[in-house]
Amino acid sequence: MNLDLGNVLKFDNEREYFEVLGFLSKDEEYIRVYTENNDKAGAWAPQGRMQLRNVDVSSLPKALMKAFSTSTDGRISETKYVRNLQEKHCFSKEVDPTGSNFTKWLYKxxxxxxxxxxxxxxxxxxxxxxxxxxxxxxxLRSISSYDINLTEESNQEVKSHTEGRKTVYYTTKYERSAKNREDAIRIHGTKCMICGFDFEKQYGELGKGYIEVHHIRPLSEVDEEIVVNPETDLICVCSNCHRMLHRFRNYIISVEELRQIVKVNNKKV
Structure with a gap:
């Protein structure tokens, strides 16, 4: 596999190469792949390009993030790599957006x-x-950067701080039905529906019957009292997966999203 395909798009290994291929195969089209027939404008050959669309550079796979970080206008010139997509990975569907036969968008x-x-x-x-x-x-990368900053400051003098002072918070508490929880466990069982963790298998009698219940649609997003179907609206998850679903303050990771994350990372082991 020739990994030196692009002007600024470089791959350290085959895993990065196929990760980028998967990203470019997404239906969302975060990056538009296209060609320009520059010979019609007096140049000697067609040009392959990639354009960033509706997404932040910092959220891209590493190889793409490095490449687009060099761009000043959200575009990179990658003729060799674009040709590689066409010839080796079936990016052969062409759309002529203007009818001029100058620019052609490429799709799988x-x-x-x-x-x-x-x-x-x-x-x-x-x-x-x-x-x-x-x-x-x-x-995640934003949090990682914050953690790195804390690490860099760790060489400073360490001071002791008190803990345990009582603080009063006024917040909203969402009423949850114990019956719905019981029904969800009866229907779905006590094995995590995301990663498969079994508390009883791991902890014996201590873990028997234990599992946490997650609302697929968070109650905080509901403006009024609703009827919850334990079979379709609730899932049983382990403590770790439950924490990951609620990893961010203003963004609930979806069940399918976390399942895919677990699946992909398990294959790395």
Whole structure:
């Protein structure tokens, strides 16, 4: 595999290469791939380009993030790589947006066709890119940067601080039905529906019957009292997955999103 395909788009290894391929295969079209027939404008050859659309550079897969960080207008010139997408990965569907035959947007023929070009050992890397959630990654990287800043300050003098002072908070408490919780456990069982963790298997009698229940639609998003169906509106999850679903203050990670994250990272082990 020739990984030196682009002007600024570079890959450290095959995993990065297929991760980017998966990301470019997403239906959201966060990055538009296109060609310009510059020969019609007096240049000697067609030009392949990529344009960033409706997403922040900091939320992209690493190789793309590095490449677009060099751009001043949200575009990068990647003729060799774009040609590679056309010839090796079935990005053969062309759309002429102006009818001038100058600019042609490129799209995958189908997800199935692209997958046929991905070696089995790199399928998990492809799917990591395909299921990439820019909003989650942006938040995680923001938190990581904050943690790094704390680490850099760790060499400063360490001071002791008191804990335990009582503070009164006024907040909204959402009433939850114990019966709904019981029904959800009866229907779904006590094994985590995201990662498969079993408290009884891990902790024996101590963990028997224990599981946490998560509202698929957070109660904080509901303006009035609603009827909850334990079978479709609630899922049973372990404590770790429950924390990850609520990882961010103003953004609830979806169940399917977290399942995919767990699936992809389990394949790395």
């Amino acid at each position: 023929e189908s997800l199935e066709k692209v997958l046929e070009t991905v070696p089995r050992e790199y399928e998990s890397d492809f799917y990591r890119g395909y299921h990439w959630n820019c909003e989650v990654v942006k938040r």
